[in-house]
Amino acid sequence: MVERISPLGAAFRPGRHGNLTAGPGVQLAEVTPPAIVEAAAWPGQKEALARAVAGATGLALSALPNAGAVGEQATAFSIGPHRFLVTGGDDLTARLTEAVPLETGTLTDLSHGRIALRVAGPRAEWVLSKLFAIDFAAAAFPVAEGRATAHHDVLAQIQRTGPDRFDLFVFRSLARAFWESLCAASEEAGYEVVR
Amino acid sequence: MLIPCPHCGPRDVQEFSYQGDATRKRPDPASTDVHAWHAYVYDRPNPAGPHREYWQHIGGCRAHIVVERDTLSHEVLGAAFASDLSNQGGTRP
Numbered sequence: 617m618v619e620r621i622s623p624l625g626a627a628f629r630p631g632r633h634g635n636l637t638a639g640p641g642v643q644l645a646e647v648t649p650p651a652i653v654e655a656a657a658w659p660g661q662k663e664a665l666a667r668a669v670a671g672a673t674g675l676a677l678s679a680l681p682n683a684g685a686v687g688e689q690a691t692a693f694s695i696g697p698h699r700f701l702v703t704g705g706d707d708l709t710a711r712l713t714e715a716v717p718l719e720t721g722t723l724t725d726l727s728h729g730r731i732a733l734r735v736a737g738p739r740a741e742w743v744l745s746k747l748f749a750i751d752f753a754a755a756a757f758p759v760a761e762g763r764a765t766a767h768h769d770v771l772a773q774i775q776r777t778g779p780d781r782f783d784l785f786v787f788r789s790l791a792r793a794f795w796e797s798l799c800a801a802s803e804e805a806g807y808e809v810v811r
Numbered sequence: 812m813l814i815p816c817p818h819c820g821p822r823d824v825q826e827f828s829y830q831g832d833a834t835r836k837r838p839d840p841a842s843t844d845v846h847a848w849h850a851y852v853y854d855r856p857n858p859a860g861p862h863r864e865y866w867q868h869i870g871g872c873r874a875h876i877v878v879e880r881d882t883l884s885h886e887v888l889g890a891a892f893a894s895d896l897s898n899q900g901g902t903r904p
Contacts, residue, residue: 696872765819766869
């Protein structure tokens with residue numbers, strides 16, 4: 617398989633930046649997993665698709681809107697009425713292809729089309745609230761749930777993977793511009809770019 | 812203006828793309844009634860008050876939805892998946 621190179625390039629500057637008077641408020645990292653797959657169900661098949669994805673990944677995945685699940689080796693979350701974004705190891709696409717019958721839905725391998733950026737730390741909700749018009753408070757956006765939203769025209773599919781940790785999946789071709797916006801938004805809180 | 816997406820919940824109108832009047836009825840595709848096609852393509856009542864319209868949640872879940880909106884106040888009176896409505900025999904764009 618063709619080797620993937622980070623699209624962030626010179627914009628990825630490890631170290632501490634911005635206002636560090638109270639220490640870095642967020643850690644930023646690229647956490648692109650080996651495989652990213654969109655699973656889409658035919659009408660009426662979302663529950664069957666959720667079961668199939670759960671079976672292939674070992675996740676406890678529900679078909680409810682915005683639902684998601686976070687595991688050691690895989691994650692999945694709802695990105696639309698009949699769609700999930702699933703991440704995992706190199707064998708994910710093969711596992712899902714085996715688990716999802718044609719009559720249930722379709723799979724699209726997005727491993728080369730998306731990257732994942734992680735925003736973690738005590739000011740993560742604050743920083744993301746500057747970019748997206750959705751509620752990041754824990755009561756409104758619980759751990760493991762997903763949201764599909766956009767920053768200007770850059771679509772972002774966001775999963776809360778921890779109490780103060782969010783993984784953002786963005787288009788690879790727009791990732792560097794988005795990363796620069798994310799760094800600028802983080803300056804006020806102070807940020808540390810980690811590998 | 813907030814639109815309550817049936818999948819995502821209330822979202823800012825900037826995430827949505829307007830897709831047109833949802834009250835039109837397309838004539839039978841086999842019809843050659845010029846007046847019916849003219850009315851379908853051009854005639855709009857442009858009401859000052861409640862209106863049904865198609866929107867797409869383009870900056871979110873990308874679902875097509877039908878929104879009931881008051882054109883005077885921008886109050887949103889309801890929203891539902893367009894696919895559910897058309898499967899129940901509702902209008903198609």
